Amino acid sequence: MALEVLSKEINDVIVVDLKGNLDTNTAPDAETCINDYLESGTKKIIINLGQTQYVSSAGLRVFLATAKKLTASGGALKLCGANEVVQEILDISGFSTILDIKETEEEALSAL
Structure with missing residues (x-):
């Protein structure tokens, strides 16, 4: 399945919506x-992973690369x-302890 990458700006925050599967084939486009x-x-x-069905190790x-670059520049x-499914992948990989994951876009916005 292809991945559709949509983005919008809310104040000084970029929200990237990933629709579909984030895998070896689609990760380069998202990146x-x-x-x-x-x-x-x-x-x-x-x-926003609300419409993301699956995330592979490439995703x-x-x-991780995005988080590192943002942290280095003082961002988040x-x-x-x-x-x-995606939450379980984040949990099993340990990423839910490394990255800040919120339930909703509103929570994520208020946390920035």
């Missing part, structure tokens, strides 16, 4: 989109809206 924002100086990014690497990354 390119996110890196474009990082290169333009964005400091706050929320990745997890995108989250929040994930939100993960379904049970």
Whole structure:
């Protein structure tokens, strides 16, 4: 399944909606989109996983790389809206202890 990457700006926060599967084939597209924002100086990014069906290790690497780049520049990354499958992947991989994951986009926004 393909991945649709949609983004919007709320105040000074970029919200990236990932629709579909974030896997080896689609992770580079998501990373390119996110890196474009990082290169333009964005400091706050929320990745909304509300419509993400699956995340592979390639997808997890995108989250980790983004978090590292934002932290290095004094910014922050929040994930939100993960379904049970995606949340389990984040839990098993240990990413739920490394990354800040919120239930809703509103919670993620208020945490930034």
